[in-house]
Amino acid sequence: MKPTNTRRLASLVSMVVRPEYSSLLILVVMVAIAAALQRNFFQGPSLLLTIDAFGPLILLTMGQAVVMVTGLFDLSSGAALSLYTCILTYVMRTDQPATGIAAILITFVAAVAVGIINGFGAGYLRVSPVVVTFATSFLWLGIGLFLRPTPGGQSVNWFNAFYDLRNVDGMPSFLKSVSSVVPPVLILILVGCLFWYFLSKARTGRYLYAVGGNEESAYRSGIDTARVQIIAYVINSVFIFLAALFFVGQNQSGDARFGDPFTLRTIASAVVGGIALTGGRGSIFFAIVGALIINLVNKIIFFANIPYAYGTLVAGVIVIVAIGGAQLYSAYGKRAASKGRVQR
Amino acid sequence: MVRRGGPLSKSYDRNKKLIAAFLAIVFLFVVGHFIVPNFLSLNQILITVKLASFIALFSLCQMIVMAAGGAGLDLSVGYTATMTAIFTASIMNGRNENLWLAILVALGFGLAVGFSNGFLSAYLKLPSLVVTLAMSQILQGIINVYTAGALITGKPSPVLQIVAAKSTGTFPNIIFLLILVTAVVMVLLYRTKWGATLFGVGENETAAYLSGVNTRRVRTIAFIMSGTLASLIGLLLLGNMGVAFKDMGSDYVLPSIAAAVVGGVSLSGGDGNYIGVILGAILLQALLNLLVALGWGDAGKWVGFGIVLYALLAAYVSNRRGR
Numbered sequence: 001m002k003p004t005n006t007r008r009l010a011s012l013v014s015m016v017v018r019p020e021y022s023s024l025l026i027l028v029v030m031v032a033i034a035a036a037l038q039r040n041f042f043q044g045p046s047l048l049l050t051i052d053a054f055g056p057l058i059l060l061t062m063g064q065a066v067v068m069v070t071g072l073f074d075l076s077s078g079a080a081l082s083l084y085t086c087i088l089t090y091v092m093r094t095d096q097p098a099t100g101i102a103a104i105l106i107t108f109v110a111a112v113a114v115g116i117i118n119g120f121g122a123g124y125l126r127v128s129p130v131v132v133t134f135a136t137s138f139l140w141l142g143i144g145l146f147l148r149p150t151p152g153g154q155s156v157n158w159f160n161a162f163y164d165l166r167n168v169d170g171m172p173s174f175l176k177s178v179s180s181v182v183p184p185v186l187i188l189i190l191v192g193c194l195f196w197y198f199l200s201k202a203r204t205g206r207y208l209y210a211v212g213g214n215e216e217s218a219y220r221s222g223i224d225t226a227r228v229q230i231i232a233y234v235i236n237s238v239f240i241f242l243a244a245l246f247f248v249g250q251n252q253s254g255d256a257r258f259g260d261p262f263t264l265r266t267i268a269s270a271v272v273g274g275i276a277l278t279g280g281r282g283s284i285f286f287a288i289v290g291a292l293i294i295n296l297v298n299k300i301i302f303f304a305n306i307p308y309a310y311g312t313l314v315a316g317v318i319v320i321v322a323i324g325g326a327q328l329y330s331a332y333g334k335r336a337a338s339k340g341r342v343q344r
Numbered sequence: 345m346v347r348r349g350g351p352l353s354k355s356y357d358r359n360k361k362l363i364a365a366f367l368a369i370v371f372l373f374v375v376g377h378f379i380v381p382n383f384l385s386l387n388q389i390l391i392t393v394k395l396a397s398f399i400a401l402f403s404l405c406q407m408i409v410m411a412a413g414g415a416g417l418d419l420s421v422g423y424t425a426t427m428t429a430i431f432t433a434s435i436m437n438g439r440n441e442n443l444w445l446a447i448l449v450a451l452g453f454g455l456a457v458g459f460s461n462g463f464l465s466a467y468l469k470l471p472s473l474v475v476t477l478a479m480s481q482i483l484q485g486i487i488n489v490y491t492a493g494a495l496i497t498g499k500p501s502p503v504l505q506i507v508a509a510k511s512t513g514t515f516p517n518i519i520f521l522l523i524l525v526t527a528v529v530m531v532l533l534y535r536t537k538w539g540a541t542l543f544g545v546g547e548n549e550t551a552a553y554l555s556g557v558n559t560r561r562v563r564t565i566a567f568i569m570s571g572t573l574a575s576l577i578g579l580l581l582l583g584n585m586g587v588a589f590k591d592m593g594s595d596y597v598l599p600s601i602a603a604a605v606v607g608g609v610s611l612s613g614g615d616g617n618y619i620g621v622i623l624g625a626i627l628l629q630a631l632l633n634l635l636v637a638l639g640w641g642d643a644g645k646w647v648g649f650g651i652v653l654y655a656l657l658a659a660y661v662s663n664r665r666g667r
Contacts, residue, residue: 073473075473121654121657121658124664125663126663127611127658127662127663128611130474131415131473131601131661132657134419135602135654135657136654138646138647139646139647142642142644142645142647142648143643143647145642145643146647261481267474277471307489308492309491309493310488310489311488312481312482313481313482313486313489316479317482319481320475320479320482323470323474324464324468327468328468
């Protein structure tokens, strides 16, 4: 082989082994498999159902990705999600539409507080973030159980707007027809994306990566690392809040325990989407790709007719395989990249 | 006044957390006595210690993993114990002659779980909390699959029930077992080369590696010990409860970590005193009793434990920067 070819091959290899591009490749394969298994995968109604099913994990994963980029973890995200649905349905009264506004405001304040408490422990007290958020996850569970010992609660009718505009009374038919094309969860995700886009352009966005890459040097160069870490958890909390709006819109009820299985899936999704476990590397938008992949894996397994009882087992195995695979893959990628450099 | 640097002051410094835990236990019992009659009686204290023994045993798993450093914790202990209990209940079926088989199954099973945890976190360098959380989900999944197809049947062998549930006079037998375990642990960790190696890896991984220790293997062995212990505790839980059920072990995970932190085990590794951990377990159990007596139930239990663990992390583990 001529030297130019070798170099071209090496650069091609190092491009493919970059986690971002390989995750795109996996996504294409997954979509192809899903489309082959489900004939009407690309047809309007079934695509809408798919988006509604995939949306929450995408929102939660974006939050988790922000936290992981900053070199942290959030093991309490599922519990926080449950807590927000409990607060929303605790405050709302079905017959008083105005209580919806109050519920949103109160829950948003609670979400910011949750982010600050997590961030205070990990950032200011400098305790291992996994341990802090493991501790707080039980705090959120307990508070959720106080508010809502059993699943249920009330929700105003217009909260359906976060799930399906067609279920909202008195909604203009024009908007109802929009909803059959663009589901509200997509708008929630778009809001999240715009929020992150502008944030990442601001100084704060770069600080998140700086702290995640090397906390000590970020601190020494004058960044208030504790504040940045608190901000990361608050951003995450806002994403979880958006997901909670969707769930209350969909189920019209709250549940202190339903969110737990999401926690691990958000971490697996972020890792599959190329977010480094060690922080500082990865793109929040590619984390969405990771969430899509994990969602599609679940969908494909569903189509493989695996009994319901296997759900938890399969989910756990997927997490281990995804995280372990991504780790091995990035180790391989580093080796391939360094080989390319040597040949040059 | 105790002279700074004097022998008394040194021993005070070393045992500060033990003294704090002990005072907190006394405080909880006294407060409980004002709220609930008979809270501060020998019987009540012994029941508390008996229930705390299970937390303390689970905490031993955490302590060994934590001592090996790398911010290691084992969140899979609860479901490891549950799974062992469910499968060995049908093996023993209430007969003593099957106990050996049950112990063998428990050992093998704990070994497998511990090895998987250790391999994934030490060799693949995945965060141990994420690995062990996923592992506990897998074990929970296996239990779900098993219970969907078959009923949980069987009873523990009588010997196991005597050890875990019965008392000699007024003293629950499990307390004697805990004392025995404590003696073994103290010798193993503080009087053997293996213990020194374990703490060495936790204290300073690089130094241990450079002096020829296979640090990854030590960490993996720590996880194997944790998994095996958790599996054996599953037998004891089964002996205590008399039947196996789906969530019998999962409630112990958070208290086991909290007790270790109360007992002064460092999350960054290289440190740990099992006596302190036992005090921590008694403290948490006393707190739980108080919350139950106040009628706060499940919600209060998790809020209480969550706050205690968070406050402890802030007080003991915090590595706050001086400004």
